[in-house]
Amino acid sequence: MKKKIRMRVNGKKVGVEVPTNRLLIDCLRYDLGLTGTKEGCSVGVCGACTVLMDGEMISSCLALAVFADGHEITTVEGLAKKGELHPVQKSFIQYGGFQCGICTPGQVVAAKALLDEIPKPSEAQIKDWMMGNLCRCTGYYKIIESIQKAHQFAK
Amino acid sequence: MIPFEYRTPRSIKEVHQELKRFGTDAKLIAGGTALVIMMKQRLVRPSSLISLRMVRGLNGIAEKDGALRIGGLATHREVETSPLVRRRVPLLAETYRHVATIRVRNMATVGGGLAHADPNQDPPPTLMVLGATVKASSAGGSRVIPLEEFFTDYYETVLKPDEIITELFVPRLPPNSGGAFVKFLPRTADDYATVSAAAVVTLDQARKVFTDVRIALGSVGTTPIRAREAEAALRGQRVKSEGLREAAEKVKQAVDPVSDFRGSAAYKKEMAAVFVRRALEMALDDLSQKSKAGRDSKAPRRRKK
Numbered sequence: 001m002k003k004k005i006r007m008r009v010n011g012k013k014v015g016v017e018v019p020t021n022r023l024l025i026d027c028l029r030y031d032l033g034l035t036g037t038k039e040g041c042s043v044g045v046c047g048a049c050t051v052l053m054d055g056e057m058i059s060s061c062l063a064l065a066v067f068a069d070g071h072e073i074t075t076v077e078g079l080a081k082k083g084e085l086h087p088v089q090k091s092f093i094q095y096g097g098f099q100c101g102i103c104t105p106g107q108v109v110a111a112k113a114l115l116d117e118i119p120k121p122s123e124a125q126i127k128d129w130m131m132g133n134l135c136r137c138t139g140y141y142k143i144i145e146s147i148q149k150a151h152q153f154a155k
Numbered sequence: 156m157i158p159f160e161y162r163t164p165r166s167i168k169e170v171h172q173e174l175k176r177f178g179t180d181a182k183l184i185a186g187g188t189a190l191v192i193m194m195k196q197r198l199v200r201p202s203s204l205i206s207l208r209m210v211r212g213l214n215g216i217a218e219k220d221g222a223l224r225i226g227g228l229a230t231h232r233e234v235e236t237s238p239l240v241r242r243r244v245p246l247l248a249e250t251y252r253h254v255a256t257i258r259v260r261n262m263a264t265v266g267g268g269l270a271h272a273d274p275n276q277d278p279p280p281t282l283m284v285l286g287a288t289v290k291a292s293s294a295g296g297s298r299v300i301p302l303e304e305f306f307t308d309y310y311e312t313v314l315k316p317d318e319i320i321t322e323l324f325v326p327r328l329p330p331n332s333g334g335a336f337v338k339f340l341p342r343t344a345d346d347y348a349t350v351s352a353a354a355v356v357t358l359d360q361a362r363k364v365f366t367d368v369r370i371a372l373g374s375v376g377t378t379p380i381r382a383r384e385a386e387a388a389l390r391g392q393r394v395k396s397e398g399l400r401e402a403a404e405k406v407k408q409a410v411d412p413v414s415d416f417r418g419s420a421a422y423k424k425e426m427a428a429v430f431v432r433r434a435l436e437m438a439l440d441d442l443s444q445k446s447k448a449g450r451d452s453k454a455p456r457r458r459k460k
Binding site for chain 1: 156157158159160161184187188191192194195204206208232255256257258259261262344345
């Protein structure tokens with residue numbers, strides 16, 4: 001049982017035929033080759049698979065690919081514009097917001113959604129927003145600092 | 156996940172037609188946060204999914220006859236952030252804010268959450284003490300069901316296989332009332348509660364006597380539970396802290412928790428009494444803060460005159 005879906009992924013129109021039981025994360029990774037998005041817990045808890053649907057963050061491991069039909073998806077690959085990294089990516093590099101890197105695509109995408117809503121978030125706002133993105137390396141201090149200072153890289 | 160047929164009806168009428176066509180092997184899906192996990196784990200294996208995502212008329216939050224009318228497809232995040240909900244029934248926005256993480260709240264729908272009927276969920280105790288009702292629609296017509304009578308067992312409700320939740324109605328608090336929801340989270344902030352408690356208290360004009368009290372708990376039985384004996388112990392009584400403690404003790408008889416990784420049954424029973432007392436105290440605080448805010452907001456208006 002297959003279904004043809006049309007969506008916009010990182011600004012580009014995409015048409016793809018998927019089995020109805022395809023998850024969005026598998027569609028992104030295996031059908032479209034966008035392997036930046038990672039699968040961690042597979043039950044919507046860890047945040048590694050965070051992508052944006054119409055600007056709002058969701059767990060791509062819990063969404064069926066058919067949910068994206070007619071919608072706009074943003075993955076970590078879509079943050080850089082014309083070869084230039086997004087301010088939040090620059091800030092993660094500058095302030096050491098990652099160690100092993102497996103949670104980083106989800107962290108960066110979630111942080112982008114936060115900064116779109118609140119350009120200069122407080123530490124409490126960052127902690128509240130990023131609560132669902134787990135990191136086993138950094139102890140979160142560097143992630144919080146990176147997000148707090150991301151506005152420095154905005155033009 | 157096993158393969159399945161995926162249907163995308165555009166109207167409630169079409170949903171009913173699909174339900175008739177695919178029968179009890181079909182499952183309705185909206186946000187998918189609960190159902191997709193259950194399908195991944197092969198706890199449910201529907202032969203077809205009928206998506207409510209494209210159905211018109213199930214969205215939105217509005218005010219109708221003094222109550223909030225929340226469409227079944229409204230997300231948890233929409234309830235949490237709606238200026239109307241925050242103004243009219245702040246307790247409801249606050250309760251939905253406690254569900255999981257923003258990512259899940261962006262997907263999970265109000266109707267889907269209620270139909271899922273996991274007794275560990277946050278919204279049901281609050282909705283019960285607020286006197287909320289749901290509207291369910293079938294090909295034969297629709298009916299309004301008090302939340303109080305909605306849940307029957309683990310993941311079981313009074314909904315019939317051909318019924319869908321179209322709306323949730325939440326009345327405003329009566330005058331001289333305060334409300335609170337409190338969630339005991341010994342593990343992580345996005346977890347299900349070990350015990351949760353919601354309370355609404357209504358006092359007389361002089362604010363000395365309880366004229367009405369409503370208490371409900373989550374995570375301590377096969378359904379959310381209304382604590383009627385504890386309520387009765389307070390109704391008509393003067394507001395005193397010993398009274399709150401004694402009433403809260405009575406919830407231990409009403410609850411029937413199971414031991415799991417969030418705590419032993421005995422511990423949850425103890426905590427049920429503790430958190431009901433706290434919910435009652437917070438509901439009284441909510442009322443006294445509101446009356447303070449009410450006095451403050453009147454002051455500038457008087458000056459304008």
